Amino acid sequence: GAVVSQHPSWVICKSGTSVKIECRSLDFQATTMFWYRQFPKQSLMLMATSNEGSKATYEQGVEKDKFLINHASLTLSTLTVTSAHPEDSSFYICSASPGLATYEQYFGPGTRLTVT
C-alpha cells in the first residue's frame, strides 16, 4: 500500500521550453502533496506544499511563476517547470500524505530533468 508514481521518470528538454511532471497516489487519497528538489549528493529541499483544490504554498526562494503546481484531485498533482533553463536541471520528487489521521509522507520515484 501507499504507492506514489511519477511520470515521466526522466526528461530532456531544450532551454526555454516548459515541462510538466505528474505525481499520482495510486492506492490512497492524498489530502496534501509536496514537491521536492534534490541536487547530487544533497538532501531533499521542499519546494512547495499543495492541498487539493487550493493554491500551493511555496517555500521562500522558490519562484511560483516558474514552478506551477496544480492539485486538481485527491490523487493527482502536477508540477510545470516553465521556461526551463539549465540551472533548473535537477531531480524532482513528489510525496503524498493520506491526511490528518496519519502524518507520513510517501514518496514517488522521482523525475530527472535535464535542460540543454
Place this chain on the structure above:
Amino acid sequence: EDQVTQSPEALRLQEGESSSLNCSYTVSGLRGLFWYRQDPGKGPEFLFTLYSAGEEKEKERLKATLTKKESFLHITAPKPEDSATYLCAVQGMGDYKLSFGAGTTVTVRA
C-alpha cells in the same frame, strides 16, 4: 526553525558488522520523526515513524529509537543489500512539512 543533523556522513561496514546511525534534532514541538531509505536515482522509501521519546520500532535488521533530542537507527548484522542513504526527517506541530537531514550513506561490503 527545525534543524536535523545526521552523523556520520558515510559509514562503511563489513557484512555482519552491526552499527548505529545518529539523528540529532531541534524542533518546537515534535509531531513525528521519520526515517527513510534512499537508493541512488530513486525516491525515498518510508521506513519508520516515531512519535514520542522512548518509542522503538523494528523492521528486519533495522531498529529505530527516539529520545527527546535524538534518534538512532541501528543496523544489526547488515547485508550488502542494506547499502543505501538513510535519511532522517522531523515534522513539527505547526504544519505537515518535513525537515530533512543530509543523510548517512551506508556501504556494506560482502
